[in-house]
Amino acid sequence: MSEIRFTIDGRPCVARAGQTIVEAAKANGVWIPVLCHYEGLKPVGSCRICTVRVAGRYMAACTQPVTEGMAVENTAPDLEDMRKSLIEMLFVEGNHFCPSCEKSGNCELQALAYRYRMMVPRFPYLWPGRALDARAPRLMLERNRCIQCLRCVRGIRAKDGRKVFAAVERGPRVTIEIDQRLAAGLSDAEARRAMDICPVGAILRKETGFAVPIGKRKYDGAPIGSDVEKGAGR
Amino acid sequence: MGKPVIATASLAGCFGCHMSILDIDERILRLVELVEFNKSPIDDIKRFTKPADIGLIEGGCSNSENVAVLRDFRKNCRVLVSLGECAVMGGLPALRNSIPLKECLEEAYLNSPTVDPGERVIPNDEDLPVILDKVYPCHEVVKIDCFLPGCPPSADLIWEALTAIIEGRPLNLAYDLIKFD
Known part of the structure; x- marks a missing residue:
């Protein structure tokens, strides 16, 4: 080796x-x-x-x-600032209302903003109009929070291997769509995986939310990445 | 030199951030010793009677009165602070920002369920502030010097920011002080 x-x-x-x-x-x-x-x-x-x-x-x-x-x-400071500016761009490009979001505290975008000490984005807010899709029986697609990372498109498949989510259009117009027939066949565990694979609060399971109290959520206590760094001494 | 002067205002907010200012527990006794309050809902002083060192702004700008108050604060405050999610990014009032204003007003005043079946109008009295096309974060209206996110910002964050500004030192931001919810 x-x-x-x-x-x-x-x-x-x-x-x-x-x-x-x-x-x-x-x-x-x-x-x-x-x-x-x-x-x-x-x-x-x-x-x-x-x-x-x-x-x-x-x-x-x-x-x-x-x-x-x-x-x-x-x-390097310039690299870190460039990463921070990317996070800020994602915040102004969508509609990210953290106080009313079910994913708050477990959201990777928010956790990155915390770690990079984003007090306010340096860019003007765009306030796009994006439609919410709640037709699937177990899932809700809240596109206002979508950052088009395509993790759901790549990672969530039906039993026969077909993709449940797809990206439609390109560039600034890209939106995520759900195959309603395939989504109707998702089990509760698969719906949970879809919510977990989404880094933000764009894919949410229905009939549950805010189940973990503030203070016990994934990024309440320690910054994102600290689990990786903890292994550094070994 | 006298005590530093603090002024506060709530624009398009819910007063939750002001509640968080009061949530500093017994430190409020030290705060009273450290600073003097001027225009603020806390002491009910309606107009600036002297320039302030620190202005705390809760809420974003939803109407013309919010803009006038914010500009008055900018003119009278040495350091202006956006306090809380609504001041920093518009907050929940900004949920209307992706919906045309006409649709919002028609939904609220003409098409919503009511127990009063009389003639329905969108309020347009000349004494009412004019509602803006969108809810604007404070820094998109005037220059803001310091941003404290959170819904509300924790009392510890407010305390840290106030003492840092008064002592003229940079903010010491521990990880658990920065929260957007």
């Missing part, structure tokens, strides 16, 4: 051949933020939150494999 030696912010790290920068960093106890990436899904590198710099070039750490001797810059 060939071992690859590389560095992240000057810190020596080791990786297996074929590992992406995000995977290898995690194995070495270094957190690189991700949003469109979800473990177990083929990475697509669309949100660019994971952008790192190698030899002066910017690359998506979730898709880029590690190579021998690679010197990865992860926490």
